[in-house]
Amino acid sequence: MADIFTKKKRSEIMSKISGKETKPEILVRKFLFANGFRYRKNDKRYPGKPDIVLPKYKTVIFVHGCFWHGHNCPAGKLPETRKEFWKNKIQGNIERDNKNKIELEKKGWRVITIWQCELKNKKIQEKTLINLTNTLHNNVSYVKPSLKP
Numbered sequence: 247m248a249d250i251f252t253k254k255k256r257s258e259i260m261s262k263i264s265g266k267e268t269k270p271e272i273l274v275r276k277f278l279f280a281n282g283f284r285y286r287k288n289d290k291r292y293p294g295k296p297d298i299v300l301p302k303y304k305t306v307i308f309v310h311g312c313f314w315h316g317h318n319c320p321a322g323k324l325p326e327t328r329k330e331f332w333k334n335k336i337q338g339n340i341e342r343d344n345k346n347k348i349e350l351e352k353k354g355w356r357v358i359t360i361w362q363c364e365l366k367n368k369k370i371q372e373k374t375l376i377n378l379t380n381t382l383h384n385n386v387s388y389v390k391p392s393l394k395p
């Protein structure tokens with residue numbers, strides 16, 4: 247099956263998705279702030295420049311786009327054209343993410359990854375964010391919320 251977009255258009259779309267402050271990150275930050283959490287954003291001093299750093303909770307949060315970070319979900323599916331190119335690119339991102347996670351954990355940080363698809367509608371957002379605050383308050387490991395309604 248051919249890609250419905252031209253190469254140029256596909257690249258445009260992909261670069262938009264990877265914008266510096268994509269909406270999902272803002273959503274998580276706003277929610278945390280409203281719930282009394284204070285954080286730093288995109289702190290360059292930490293491996294991978296996490297989207298959210300919560301020093302008090304010794305936790306960093308990455309909000310990952312499913313496509314760019316290779317999530318195993320429909321949104322993480324590779325385009326049909328230039329498949330090899332995207333596969334290599336995204337494999338590189340996955341490896342870098344893992345390396346950053348290991349480095350952070352070695353330094354005693356708890357690393358939480360929230361995927362874009364875990365914020366895709368109000369109902370799922372609510373589950374994800376409530377689960378996140380429970381994790382932070384109770385100092386337990388983050389368990390993925392069930393995405394089934």
Ligand SMILES: [Zn+2]
Binds near residue numbers: 318320
């Ligand atoms: Zn996903």
